[in-house]
Amino acid sequence: MALIQRDALTNIRKHYKPEDVIVIHGARQVGKTCLLKLIAEDLTALGLTCHYIDLEDFRMLDLLNKGPEEVLSYLKQKGLLDESRLFLLVDEIQYLDNPTNLLKLIRDHYSKELKLIVSGSSSFEIRSKFKNSLAGRTVDFELHPLSFMEYLRFINCNIQIRTPVTSPSLIEELKHHYTEFVLYGGYPRVALETELQEKERYITQIINTYVRKDIRDLAKVRQIGKFNKLLEILASRCGTLLNVSKLSSYSGLSRQTVNDYLFTMEQTYVIELLRPFCRSIKTELFKMPKIFFYDTGLASILGERGFRKKVSGEMLENSIFAELRKIVTRNNLNYWRTKDDQEVDFILRQHDSIIPIEVKVSAPGRYPAALRYFTRHYNSQEPTLVVLNKTNSAEGLNLIYPWELYTLFL
Numbered sequence: 264m265a266l267i268q269r270d271a272l273t274n275i276r277k278h279y280k281p282e283d284v285i286v287i288h289g290a291r292q293v294g295k296t297c298l299l300k301l302i303a304e305d306l307t308a309l310g311l312t313c314h315y316i317d318l319e320d321f322r323m324l325d326l327l328n329k330g331p332e333e334v335l336s337y338l339k340q341k342g343l344l345d346e347s348r349l350f351l352l353v354d355e356i357q358y359l360d361n362p363t364n365l366l367k368l369i370r371d372h373y374s375k376e377l378k379l380i381v382s383g384s385s386s387f388e389i390r391s392k393f394k395n396s397l398a399g400r401t402v403d404f405e406l407h408p409l410s411f412m413e414y415l416r417f418i419n420c421n422i423q424i425r426t427p428v429t430s431p432s433l434i435e436e437l438k439h440h441y442t443e444f445v446l447y448g449g450y451p452r453v454a455l456e457t458e459l460q461e462k463e464r465y466i467t468q469i470i471n472t473y474v475r476k477d478i479r480d481l482a483k484v485r486q487i488g489k490f491n492k493l494l495e496i497l498a499s500r501c502g503t504l505l506n507v508s509k510l511s512s513y514s515g516l517s518r519q520t521v522n523d524y525l526f527t528m529e530q531t532y533v534i535e536l537l538r539p540f541c542r543s544i545k546t547e548l549f550k551m552p553k554i555f556f557y558d559t560g561l562a563s564i565l566g567e568r569g570f571r572k573k574v575s576g577e578m579l580e581n582s583i584f585a586e587l588r589k590i591v592t593r594n595n596l597n598y599w600r601t602k603d604d605q606e607v608d609f610i611l612r613q614h615d616s617i618i619p620i621e622v623k624v625s626a627p628g629r630y631p632a633a634l635r636y637f638t639r640h641y642n643s644q645e646p647t648l649v650v651l652n653k654t655n656s657a658e659g660l661n662l663i664y665p666w667e668l669y670t671l672f673l
């Protein structure tokens with residue numbers, strides 16, 4: 264079966280020429296191996312030489328553990344090293360005893376012969392094994408579950424959403440697809456599955472593998488039952504303020520343990536804590552973050568023990584968060600909330616602009632008061648309301664569908 268294009272390839276391609284090691288990391292089952300194979304196809308099409316190594320093959324693992332000289336000797340004897348530079352693609356890099364040492368030595372001493380592109384299925388182990396000595400020698404790419412644009416490719420829908428879609432029938436079709444995207448999430452295998460039961464079974468398998476491998480084996484979490492309970496509580500509270508004291512009480516864990524587990528969940532790309540927007544960084548540090556999941560399907564299975572039947576406001580907000588994070592860094596995305604509970608879902612920093620974004624399932628008839636206040640107080644541009652249903656409209660608002668988020672970045 265032909266590989267389906269991932270958007271990350273466009274950005275990775277820009278870094279083929281420099282000497283730095285390209286490192287791809289992200290959650291389990293988001294498509295890192297397929298991305299490496301897409302890169303191999305791309306390199307071949309450009310007339311460049313590449314070789315793929317999977318470290319789940321114990322023979323290759325033993326070879327790379329012996330050091331760069333053994334690796335170069337092996338590649339020379341295979342006839343892969345000649346006058347041209349070889350792109351060496353290494354999957355499951357975390358299996359190496361000391362990946363930092365190998366990458367550093369190849370980058371510093373053999374970069375004319377070899378260009379390394381590596382990935383790993385356990386982002387937690389990659390981060391724990393990579394040391395500071397690699398600073399300035401790598402360029403890192405986070406691979407997330409599918410964006411909606413990628414999701415359309417995976418389900419073989421050819422509607423072009425980078426340009427305005429005005430046909431009512433196509434808009435209804437996109438609404439249908441986006442609803443399913445929110446309900447079931449963006450894991451590539453889930454998108455390709457047509458049976459609902461198989462989608463659910465596959466996400467359950469991802470959860471079980473995550474808890475068994477990343478959490479028990481790698482993060483050395485011993486209170487697995489309480490960890491699972493905390494994860495389920497968080498999944499049922501997507502988009503809400505994070506109160507560590509209450510989480511401690513609900514889960515039976517100490518505050519320090521809750522904070523440790525939250526850190527582990529972030530490091531393994533399951534959740535992200537969204538910080539509040541304010542002018543003073545010192546003030547920002549004392550405000551509660553909001554909790555979001557990278558995948559709405561995963562959150563539903565964890566929090567509801569099954570897929571939901573319809574899209575709620577919280578689920579839609581979480582999906583918009585996930586879409587925005589695939590486009591911007593976490594430093595350029597916040598939320599805003601006042602002491603009297605006025606709130607704007609997202610504050611996007613784009614170049615020199617500050618764009619407030621509110622998310623609703625259906626458009627309200629009136630201009631949201633918090634959005635109006637923020638726009639005036641911070642002199643922001645393009646106050647935006649993201650909705651699934653444009654049943655009403657408010658004057659002065661940039662009213663868009665979820666798939667039109669990309670227009671904010673063009």
